[in-house]
Amino acid sequence: MARTIRVDLRERSYDVSVGPGMLGALGATVARLRNARRAVVISAEGVPAEYHRQALESLRGAKLTADLIVFASRPTSEAGKTLATVADVLDSLFAVRPAIDRDCVIVALGGGVPGDVAGFVAAIALRGLRFVQCPTTLLADVDASVGGKTGVNHPAGKNLIGAFHQPKAVLIDIDTLKTLPVEELRNGLAECVKHGVIRDDKLLDFIEANAEAILACDSETMTELVARNVAIKAAVVTADERESSVRAHLNFGHTVGHAIETFLGYDSIGHGRAVALGMVAACRLAVQRGLIDASAGERLNRLLERLGLPTRWKALDADAIWQIMQHDKKARGGRVRMILPTGPGKVDIFADVTQDELCLAAGALGG
C-alpha cells in the first residue's frame, strides 16, 4: 500500500515514497545512489531513539558504513534551529572516522527542525553532500519534505540563513505518526486543510469523510492523506520553477498566522493553531469581498473544529495584528500580500487588503 510521488525538477528530480515501515527501505535507497558506501544519520534529541536504531539497522543491512549524530534540540520549538547548532553538527560530522568524503550521504531523520538543520549541513559540508530525508512528523511529511528549503533561524528572523538543496529521495514512514503528540499531528493537519483550500476541494471531502481515522492515525488513511498532500506540494513547487508567484499560494493562512504567532509569542500558540486562525480570517475576508460564499467559510470552520483546531482565540487584538503585518512587510521593503480563496480549490494573491477589512475579518476571531 506504499505510494510514490515523483517531484519533477529536471536533473534534481526525486521520489517521495510514503507508507508504513518505510524506514526499513532506507538502506536500499541509499545503496542505489552512485558510489554510496557510507551514510551519516543526523537527527535531534527529541526524535525517538527507536527510529535512530531502525535507520542504522537498515543502512548496515545494506552493507553501508553508518554513523549517527544526534544534536540537542527541542523538536516542538524552533529554539535549537541556529547556526551554532549547524556548527556543532559540522564538528561532529568532520570528527567521524575515517573522515567523510564527497561520496558520503547524509540522512536527515526527524521533524521539521532536524530536517532543516541536517539538510543545511548537507548543503554546505564539502560544498554539498547528497541527502535522503526521513521526516517523522505529519508537518514535515506534507510540508518540509518537498521543495528543497533547508536552513536555520537568526535572531533577526526565521529561516534567514539557508540554501535550496534538493534531497535524492524522501522516505515517509507512516508508522512514525503513531508516536506523534496530538498537538504535533494538528500542526500537520492545518497544512493539509490549507492544501485542500488552495488546490484540491476533493482533499477537503476526503479529510471530512475520514476525520476519525486520521485522528486515530490509521495507516492506510494516513498513507493516502500524506500522498495526496505531497502530490499537491510537489505540483506547486515544480510549477514555481516556471512561474515564481505560484509558490506564494502556500502562504494561505500564514500571513495572518505569523502575525498571530508574533502577537501571542511563539511559545503561547502552536504553529498549526495559528495557521488555522489565519485561514479562518482569510476566508472571512474573502466572504466579505464576495469572492466565495459564506457556506465555504462555514465549511472550513466546521472541518477545523472536527480536527481539534481553533477557529476563535481569546485576547486577539485585530489592530495589533494589522500593525505586525505592516511592520513585517515594511521591514522587508514590500507590501502586505494576502492569499484569499476565490472558489473551490482556488486562491489568488491580493495586495490591496485594507486595514478596515482585515480588522473586520480578524476581529471576529477574538469575539
Add this chain to the structure above:
Amino acid sequence: MARTIRVDLRERSYDVSVGPGMLGALGATVARLRNARRAVVISAEGVPAEYHRQALESLRGAKLTADLIVFASRPTSEAGKTLATVADVLDSLFAVRPAIDRDCVIVALGGGVPGDVAGFVAAIALRGLRFVQCPTTLLADVDASVGGKTGVNHPAGKNLIGAFHQPKAVLIDIDTLKTLPVEELRNGLAECVKHGVIRDDKLLDFIEANAEAILACDSETMTELVARNVAIKAAVVTADERESSVRAHLNFGHTVGHAIETFLGYDSIGHGRAVALGMVAACRLAVQRGLIDASAGERLNRLLERLGLPTRWKALDADAIWQIMQHDKKARGGRVRMILPTGPGKVDIFADVTQDELCLAAGALGG
C-alpha cells in the same frame, strides 16, 4: 583596453571584465541586475580603505543604496576564514536598516579570503543572494574569480564548509594590483605559470617575454595576463560541467605543494612558493618518466626564478612529504593522484606514482 571573458554555465553564465579603473563600473554593473536597488559590500580589514570608498561611490553614483561590512581578517592568511567569521558577517548583514530582502546584491571586495567569505554569505543569506565579485589580488583575479567555489575552513581541513554559488559578474580592477605586496603578486604568478603548463604553452611565452612589465604591474600587460588566465580557468570550469575529471588538472603543483605547506607550516611558506616547488617536483617526475624533455623542466625553473619564485628549498624532507601526501589522501579514502605534464600545454592525471620516484623528484628540491 578592458577585456571581457564570458563564463558559459548556461543559466548561471556571467562576464568577467578586466581592466584598469574597473571598480568604477561596479554601480552600473549592479544596477543592470533585475530589481537591484541596493547593495552591501563585504570586505576584510586588510583591503585598502580606498577600494571601499571607490566601491561605495560607484554604487551610490548609480543611485543604489550601499552599505559596507568590513570583517576582521588578515588577508595574507587563512586564519580568519571560519564559520565564526561568517556568523559575524551575517549578524552585521541582518543588522543593516532597512532590513535587506532577496533583491539585495552582495559585493565581495578583496582577495581570496574576503571573496570566499562574502561569496559564502551570499550563498546562504535568505537562501541565496546575487553577488558581484571584485577581486583585488592577482591570485583572486586568476583563480578564485572563476568557478563559483565559496566557503570557509574548519579545524579538520581547508574549505570543508561552503557552497557552489556563481557570481552575476566579476569586475577585475587592474589598478588594485599596484598596491599589492610583491609576495602576494608572486602567489598569483605561480597560478599563471600553472595555467600555461596545463593548457597554453603560448602563455608561458607571453610571461617570459613580459616578465619585467609583469613584475612592474604595467596596466596593459597585466590586463592581458589576467584576461588570458581567466579565459583558461573559465574553459576548464565550463568543460568540467560535462567531464568532471578535467577540473583536477588545476591541481598541477598543488598535491606536492600542499604537502610542503603542511610540512613547513602555512606561516613559513607562501602558497605561491609552495605551488612553485610542487610544479618543479611534478615536472621533474615527468622528466624521470620520459613524459617530457628535460629542457621543458629547465624552462619552467628559469621562468619561476625570473618571477622570484623558488625552485629549491632548504630543509625539505622528501620522505616526510610522501607520508603527508599518503595521509591526506587516505584520510579522504582515496589514492594519491598527481597531475603531470605530458607535452606543451598538456597534462594528465596519474594515480600510479611510487614512493621512489616521488622522493627522487621531491628530494632534488632540497639538495
